[in-house]
């Protein structure tokens with residue numbers, strides 16, 4: 557049996573064997589509670605603090621600024637709810653219209669208790685515009701939250717500029733960096749973010765462990781109450797093995813970031829170049845250059861409604877890709893809210909195929925994928941005006 561090709565790293569990544577090796581002792585013999593004062597406890601505490609320093613180092617942060625959570629979702633919840641609850645008024649939160657559900661659903665929850673929410677528009681590439689942020693920065697705003705990179709189209713936001721502008725107005729800035737961390741450089745010494753969310757399973761670490769970077773001096777209210785672990789911001793006995801795995805994954809990502817980003821961007825561009833030749837009716841979603849190195853989101857003119865069938869065909873042929881985000885997979889067949897917000901009509905917004913590459917992908921995977929994809933597309937119902945689109949370049953299509 558030929559090995560499967562896994563091109564869905566935005567959904568999750570396989571555990572790096574080096575991360576697994578680091579975790580193993582903590583799944584077995586080393587089982588202490590980091591809050592215990594005996595030797596078993598102290599060993600666990602030391603491992604947690606080493607991992608905290610490793611995660612902090614990925615961001616150029618101080619270890620004391622990292623709060624471990626159970627997921628990226630929880631880090632997002634803590635950032636938003638924790639900021640709003642730290643004030644004695646419902647406040648005003650500004651976010652973008654293309655955030656992950658972990659942000660958008662938290663905003664919906666906060667709106668029910670009176671928090672005003674402003675959703676910043678994005679352009680056809682999925683970029684938030686600085687002027688729209690400037691207009692939204694009224695005196696009652698307590699937090700701005702804009703994702704560092706999109707899980708759906710891979711566009712990388714101008715986070716540094718957005719954060720600078722927000723800070724000039726004396727407002728806190730949060731970024732959901734779950735997709736960006738470990739893939740593009742993120743340094744909190746240069747980028748004036750106050751809060752930043754991470755998730756280990758997106759960078760070849762284990763599932764069920766995340767972190768929130770909280771800049772020194774930023775005050776948050778907890779959303780989980782109990783024994784006061786994680787500086788009182790996240791009570792619960794720590795997930796020691798998960799935290800150790802997260803630390804190891806962060807250290808590897810930091811060490812290999814530049815080389816890996818270049819390798820994946822080369823694979824991505826190889827796919828783009830090949831698709832221009834073999835499938836000229838294919839078009840790109842998201843910014844052509846300001847994008848995550850291994851992220852490619854595409855559509856097929858006239859075949860947008862066939863994307864569900866295409867996913868099945870690819871799956872049968874041994875390729876795992878996705879239609880938009882894994883979290884919205886249960887809405888498949890519906891137009892993508894992110895693409896609608898980017899200005900695409902409902903037809904095109906149905907047709908997104910997301911290809912996301914990762915550490916263990918090889919050039920052979922890419923070459924085999926480039927043989928399989930055209931065959932799978934050819935087996936779909938042909939686009940009615942297939943010829944008409946033949947001259948359309950992959951990067952030349954803007955929203956309707």
Ligand code: PLP
Pocket residue numbers: 566567626627628629630632656658703705706707732734735755756764765766883
């Ligand atoms: N934010 C973004 C941008 C994501 O892509 C995801 C996961 O897909 C999350 C948050 C949630 O992270 P987790 O799966 O750790 O809860």
